[in-house]
Amino acid sequence: xxxxxxxxxxxxxxxxxxxxxxxxxxxxxxxxxxxxxxxxxxxxxxxxxxxxxxxxxxxxxxxxxxxxxxxxxxxxxxxxxxxxxxxxxxxxxxxxxxxxxxxxxxxxxxxxxxxxxxxxxxxxxxxxxxxxxxxxxxxxxxxxxxxxxxxxxxxxxxxxxxxxxxxxxxxxxxxxxxxxxxxxxxxxxxxxxxxxxxxxxxxxxxxxxxxxxxxxxxxxxxxxxxxxxxxxxxxxxxxxxxxxxxxxxxxxxxxxxxxxx
Amino acid sequence: xxxxxxxxxxxxxxxxxxxxxxxxxxxxxxxxxxxxxxxxxxxxxxxxxxxxxxxxxxxxxxxxxxxxxxxxxxxxxxxxxxxxxxxxxxxxxxxxxxxxxxxxxxxxxxxxxxxxxxxxxxxxxxxxxxxxxxxxxxxxxxxxxxxxxxxxxxxxxxxxxxxxxxxxxxxxxxxxxxxxxxxxxxxxxxxxxxxxxxxxxxxxxxxxxxxxxxxxxxxxxxxxxxxxxxxxxxxxxxxxxxxxxxxxxxxxxxxxx
Numbered sequence: 001x002x003x004x005x006x007x008x009x010x011x012x013x014x015x016x017x018x019x020x021x022x023x024x025x026x027x028x029x030x031x032x033x034x035x036x037x038x039x040x041x042x043x044x045x046x047x048x049x050x051x052x053x054x055x056x057x058x059x060x061x062x063x064x065x066x067x068x069x070x071x072x073x074x075x076x077x078x079x080x081x082x083x084x085x086x087x088x089x090x091x092x093x094x095x096x097x098x099x100x101x102x103x104x105x106x107x108x109x110x111x112x113x114x115x116x117x118x119x120x121x122x123x124x125x126x127x128x129x130x131x132x133x134x135x136x137x138x139x140x141x142x143x144x145x146x147x148x149x150x151x152x153x154x155x156x157x158x159x160x161x162x163x164x165x166x167x168x169x170x171x172x173x174x175x176x177x178x179x180x181x182x183x184x185x186x187x188x189x190x191x192x193x194x195x196x197x198x199x200x201x202x203x204x205x206x207x208x209x210x211x212x213x214x215x216x217x218x219x220x221x222x223x224x225x226x227x228x229x230x231x232x233x234x235x236x237x238x239x240x241x242x243x244x245x246x247x248x249x250x251x252x253x254x255x256x257x258x259x260x261x
Numbered sequence: 262x263x264x265x266x267x268x269x270x271x272x273x274x275x276x277x278x279x280x281x282x283x284x285x286x287x288x289x290x291x292x293x294x295x296x297x298x299x300x301x302x303x304x305x306x307x308x309x310x311x312x313x314x315x316x317x318x319x320x321x322x323x324x325x326x327x328x329x330x331x332x333x334x335x336x337x338x339x340x341x342x343x344x345x346x347x348x349x350x351x352x353x354x355x356x357x358x359x360x361x362x363x364x365x366x367x368x369x370x371x372x373x374x375x376x377x378x379x380x381x382x383x384x385x386x387x388x389x390x391x392x393x394x395x396x397x398x399x400x401x402x403x404x405x406x407x408x409x410x411x412x413x414x415x416x417x418x419x420x421x422x423x424x425x426x427x428x429x430x431x432x433x434x435x436x437x438x439x440x441x442x443x444x445x446x447x448x449x450x451x452x453x454x455x456x457x458x459x460x461x462x463x464x465x466x467x468x469x470x471x472x473x474x475x476x477x478x479x480x481x482x483x484x485x486x487x488x489x490x491x492x493x494x495x496x497x498x499x500x501x502x503x504x505x506x507x508x509x510x511x512x513x514x515x516x517x518x
Contacts, residue, residue, distance in 0.1 A: 127275055128362065
């Protein structure tokens with residue numbers, strides 16, 4: 001392996017993703033969905049099935065070193081976009097090209113077996129992220145130091161609090177330097193001191209010329225971790241640019257809605 | 262893409278090996294016998310049914326019980342492939358929706374845990390042959406290629422059953438009821454000889470052939486050539502079906518679950 005990193009990057013061109021709704025009674029479902037003010041756009045496909053258009057014509061380019069905040073209301077397509085970036089959903093239309101290893105941190109619970117110990121879970125999660133047992137063993141000290149869970153790592157995870165769980169999974173997911181890190185905002189579950197530590201670790205990744213994409217509702221979190229922003233609205237990119245610029249625009253509309261209401 | 266998925270998935274054997282093993286441990290955690298509960302319950306069934314049916318069919322128990330035992334062991338393996346195949350992707354939703362892993366990992370995981378269960382149950386076979394003093398000799402080794410063929414077919418069936426079940430949720434309960442029916446029409450609790458002239462009832466049953474290529478050698482006989490030919494034909498059909506469904510619908514699994 002070459003010592004200097006390949007420049008990781010991610011390009012999306014005209015990506016559209018839609019979910020067919022198969023459940024019975026789709027008519028009533030259609031009604032109930034239509035009354036949602038935000039969220040994915042509803043349409044009918046060629047077979048007259050109801051589909052939720054979760055992403056529409058999304059094109060973007062993310063270069064190494066970018067720390068991108070995904071902002072937007074609930075159901076605007078932030079998580080779907082993260083999943084497309086992670087390769088979980090192959091887009092129906094359009095192309096996604098990524099270079100670099102991806103570490104998605106979309107769910108704390110992934111691969112966590114409540115009945116086995118913290119150490120066992122670390123091994124399991126390491127395997128999911130594509131590490132070898134030797135690599136995992138090598139990282140174990142670093143992980144247990146970061147989590148500060150001490151002897152708790154020896155007992156079943158079902159006894160952990162959600163904050164402890166977050167520290168554990170965060171430590172594992174960030175213990176091998178991914179080139180691209182995708183995160184949903186669950187990272188917020190933790191005390192202030194943990195957030196500070198987490199920030200140090202993330203700063204480390206970005207220093208290694210990687211990409212961070214973080215979906216969050218909190219302007220404060222975005223300011224802590226990000227320098228750029230993508231504003232998602234009803235499955236489309238409404239605006240993209242520097243973080244402050246977009247946050248300002250976003251705050252503007254939020255105030256607007258409040259005024260109208 | 263589909264081939265790469267199967268290859269990359271297989272390469273991650275450490276992951277699916279552990280997942281499959283965990284699936285079994287999870288079921289029996291904190292129980293004293295652990296996975297050997299499976300062995301115990303199968304053993305009780307073999308002995309109870311063995312005595313009952315030997316009496317009903319008026320066959321000597323020495324003759325009937327080993328036949329029933331091996332038949333049941335092999336059938337249990339085959340039946341779980343069918344009945345649990347439908348949930349391999351839907352049950353892995355939390356993985357599939359959070360991280361991109363080759364889809365074949367979930368297939369290998371389920372096949373692996375079924376092999377482990379079979380191995381636990383297989384202890385009963387040794388008990389039975391020892392008790393009745395049966396020595397199948399080197400012929401028993403023929404069961405190994407038979408078993409490989411059976412596991413291969415089960416795995417292939419799991420692929421397309423799993424994918425189609427993710428889309429059509431009626432398939433798993435449908436399969437469960439069919440599997441029960443198959444159990445009764447396949448010579449497991451009764452010997453195929455009982456069919457006399459109507460032996461074609463067994464011959465047109467694909468499950469009969471898959472069971473025969475494992476059961477017969479374990480009892481010390483060589484399976485018929487027709488059993489092998491039928492098994493190979495079934496394998497070819499399964500291979501085609503699994504290949505078709507997997508290449509065509511693999512990328513839709515994440516949307517369906």
